[in-house]
Amino acid sequence: MCQAWGNPSSSHPTGKKAKELIGCARESLARMLGGRPEDIIFTSGGTEANNMVIHTACRHFHENQRGTGDNRGTPHIVTSSVEHDSIRLPLEQLGREGLAEATFVPVSPLSGQAEVDDVLAAVRPNTCLVSLMLANNETGIIMPVAELSRRIRALNQRRTAEGLPRILVHTDAAQMIGKGRVDVRELGVDYLTIVGHKFHGPRIGALYAHGPGTTAPLHPMLFGGGQERSFRPGTENTPMIAGLGQAAELVSTNWEAYEAHMQDVRDYLEARLEASFGKQRIHFNSHFKGSKRLCNTCNFSILGPGLQGRRVLAHCKVLLASVGAACHSEKGDRRQSFHCQLHLLLKETGVGTAVTVPEPEGTLHGLRGPWHHRHRGTQVSYGSGALPARLADVRELCLPGCS
Numbered sequence: 494m495c496q497a498w499g500n501p502s503s504s505h506p507t508g509k510k511a512k513e514l515i516g517c518a519r520e521s522l523a524r525m526l527g528g529r530p531e532d533i534i535f536t537s538g539g540t541e542a543n544n545m546v547i548h549t550a551c552r553h554f555h556e557n558q559r560g561t562g563d564n565r566g567t568p569h570i571v572t573s574s575v576e577h578d579s580i581r582l583p584l585e586q587l588g589r590e591g592l593a594e595a596t597f598v599p600v601s602p603l604s605g606q607a608e609v610d611d612v613l614a615a616v617r618p619n620t621c622l623v624s625l626m627l628a629n630n631e632t633g634i635i636m637p638v639a640e641l642s643r644r645i646r647a648l649n650q651r652r653t654a655e656g657l658p659r660i661l662v663h664t665d666a667a668q669m670i671g672k673g674r675v676d677v678r679e680l681g682v683d684y685l686t687i688v689g690h691k692f693h694g695p696r697i698g699a700l701y702a703h704g705p706g707t708t709a710p711l712h713p714m715l716f717g718g719g720q721e722r723s724f725r726p727g728t729e730n731t732p733m734i735a736g737l738g739q740a741a742e743l744v745s746t747n748w749e750a751y752e753a754h755m756q757d758v759r760d761y762l763e764a765r766l767e768a769s770f771g772k773q774r775i776h777f778n779s780h781f782k783g784s785k786r787l788c789n790t791c792n793f794s795i796l797g798p799g800l801q802g803r804r805v806l807a808h809c810k811v812l813l814a815s816v817g818a819a820c821h822s823e824k825g826d827r828r829q830s831f832h833c834q835l836h837l838l839l840k841e842t843g844v845g846t847a848v849t850v851p852e853p854e855g856t857l858h859g860l861r862g863p864w865h866h867r868h869r870g871t872q873v874s875y876g877s878g879a880l881p882a883r884l885a886d887v888r889e890l891c892l893p894g895c896s
């Protein structure tokens with residue numbers, strides 16, 4: 494903001510400096526993901542990146558039809574039933590307008606994942622996009638995206654031979670970046686959504702597209718000054734982009750250490766919850782045999798008749814958690830669609846309350862102090878007993894007189 498305030502499209506020194514910073518940030522993001530700098534398009538955030546992929550897939554479907562004189566009707570998109578609203582809502586809107594069809598594949602009650610076979614079973618002749626998040630923002634369950642891409646690549650070969658449209662593959666990696674390995678070469682996707690504030694970057698994002706406009710089609714939603722090679726025009730937000738690049742550098746260098754640390758914190762929280770409430774009163778909603786989950790997310794239910802997530806959390810003085818994704822906090826105790834999903838995942842239904850402790854947005858907030866201290870290089874101690882004391886606030890509400 495002080496040294497490169499010029500318009501990056503200007504040819505004077507501050508403009509050039511700004512352009513250079515943006516180029517460095519693009520390289521940092523590409524390095525973090527194992528992609529190429531030209532595959533990175535900066536956006537306002539994950540919502541825009543997700544919408545852009547859906548918009549692109551529909552446009553591409555129609556343009557290809559025009560080319561062949563074929564008419565296969567409306568484009569069809571397959572996704573899971575637990576995607577973020579920035580996938581679900583645009584698809585529902587397109588469906589209402591008759592511009593696209595969507596299938597929302599439910600997650601398996603055995604794994605918490607959208608299973609590859611179920612996703613493929615939903616594919617139709619007019620399918621043009623499959624979008625599956627890399628990790629769920631409420632359960633933390635990691636989805637089988639690499640396997641899905643592999644299977645779709647093979648399917649696409651058969652579809653091409655039959656004259657059917659190619660299926661593009663997108664993953665929303667918002668929750669996974671900074672908490673585990675994310676490599677676009679291993680994932681084999683055409684598009685990947687990046688959200689800065691999920692890995693301690695500023696509140697912007699980016700879209701990875703594998704060869705934008707060539708290998709992977711990409712259609713802008715906005716038209717203007719030609720920035721971002723016209724895929725996303727508008728004068729670049731240099732400080733935010735530079736910050737995103739810096740966050741990406743930190744992730745590239747440290748992700749294994751971050752992951753190990755967050756996993757320690759999560760496991761400690763879960764151990765203390767179990768010790769405080771007892772095995773009978775606590776249920777961890779994301780513990781599935783054979784499924785991997787995010788190192789930073791703990792989703793649990795405190796079992797007991799008539800408990801309400803909001804009331805329980807109101808008694809939490811220091812531990813900051815939420816009853817669902819932060820984006821839905823205005824919408825009541827649980828978002829309806831996900832509530833249904835979560836009930837599928839719960840061993841016991843109709844009892845207890847689900848509480849999510851993700852980080853950093855909704856957040857390991859409860860553990861934010863320790864996390865940030867460690868993040869800044871200070872040794873963390875969990876030996877103070879501070880966390881158990883705070884859990885006692887909640888336990889008093891759930892098991893009156895026992896704390």
Ligand SMILES: Cc1ncc(COP(=O)(O)O)c(C=O)c1O
Pocket residue numbers: 537538539540541577579626629630665667668688696697698820854
């Ligand atoms: C999985 C996932 N995708 C997309 C988004 C949207 O990101 P933004 O709000 O930055 O547009 C979020 C934000 O919480 C998210 O969790």
